[in-house]
Amino acid sequence: MPTPALLRPRDEDAVGAELRTVRSSLGVGLTFGGRVTGDTLHISELQGARTGGLRGLEVPAGFGLGGKVVAELWPRLITDYASARTITHQFDREVLSEGIRSVVAVPVIASGRPRAVLYAAVRGHAPLGARAVEVMTSAAKRLTTEFRIQDEVDRRLRLMGGAQEQPVHDAAAAEELRAAYGELRDIAASTTDPGLRSRLRGLCERLQGRAGEPPVALTDRETDVLAQIALGCSNVEAAERLGLKPETVKSYLRNAMQKLDARTRHQAVVNARRHGALP
The missing domain is CATH 1.10.10.10 (Winged helix-like DNA-binding domain superfamily/Winged helix DNA-binding domain)
Structure with a gap:
């Protein structure tokens, strides 16, 4: 018996829900993110965006802030994006067109691999700090729990499919x-x-x-x-x-x-x- 497609919520929907929660909690102007497939981050969820430049952006591992997070599996905080020397700048046009100055990105890790990346950003001069990293990390942990549950559901359904045959x-x-x-x-x-x-x-x-x-x-x-x-x-x-x-x-x-x-x-x-x- 094949696994029912409708049983599993979309990862993107779970990411979007957490981004809304984070934006409200931090009071930031912009949150965005998306799922990771293979070694590429696909940005699909945006809250508070002024342009469409970030939507649909594909970020390979190691490139830009998100790609660095995917490669290192560790949160990153940038206080001034335009002058940051710790990341590559292939995506400056899309990022800077949103007026982003300070941004934090955290990975969502489940089953030993990156499943999504969450971003929070501000457009003003006051940079994000430790609290933003803490809030974002908590959101990532909640998503990790949900993804693990969904993975277990998939595994159990496969087992049941074999049993019912x-x-x-x-x-x-x-x-x-x-x-x-x-x-x-x-x-x-x-x-x-x-x-x-x-x-x-x-x-x-x-x-x-x-x-x-x-x-x-x-x-x-x-x-x-x-x-x-x-x-x-x-x-x-x-x-x-x-x-x-x-x-x-x-x-x-x-x-x-x-x-x-x-x-x-x-x-x-x-x-x-x-x-x-x-x-």
């Missing part, structure tokens, strides 16, 4: 599908992207069994907990994975057991699968 009586394939389901619910619970969370929930619903018995009205959190219990997790382990307190997990599990008319954790999982609440 196996016969339904293949116990190993069924177990892999159930493990992937539990991991997807775990990812959905941890992501801060509401759109991604909604898509993951929808995918989980598609993976649930379709038994003939009437469905049980479990809440999302009750299903999250059961999915972890089905993987053999204790209450403490399930709490750690879901970002909950053990007492909260115990409460969700107790409610689910009541709804499923189950006396034990194992029976709750079995009954949930019979009702189609778990794969």
Whole structure:
């Protein structure tokens, strides 16, 4: 089964959202950036631009400020762009046409490689400083987390695709599908992207069994907990994975057991699968 294209939000959209947050937080006139493919940065997202010169700009690794960040995987702050001697100046026309004086660029690194670059810039004489670097670095870290989550979603979907191609009586394939389901619910619970969370929930619903018995009205959190219990997790382990307190997990599990008319954790999982609440 191929990975559904609609499941994965565009990297550019995530970059754009962080740039809006950064611009508001720092009060700067311009933020911009884009994703990195191979060793080239593609600038596609701009907030506060006065011209279209930066949009669509392709910056190879090692060239300009962004290319230096891609090559070194380290943030860079330039207090006076026009006179900076630590970068090459192939893109002066596009940058200076925006009136940029001071600019900071930070890389977004996931799975050991650069995935995007974020910039913040001011047009006045007061240069950016340490706070700008800190705010931008925090934004890059948030994006790193989102990209890692999306990468794990892709990996799990590929695994599930292979599992679903196996016969339904293949116990190993069924177990892999159930493990992937539990991991997807775990990812959905941890992501801060509401759109991604909604898509993951929808995918989980598609993976649930379709038994003939009437469905049980479990809440999302009750299903999250059961999915972890089905993987053999204790209450403490399930709490750690879901970002909950053990007492909260115990409460969700107790409610689910009541709804499923189950006396034990194992029976709750079995009954949930019979009702189609778990794969």
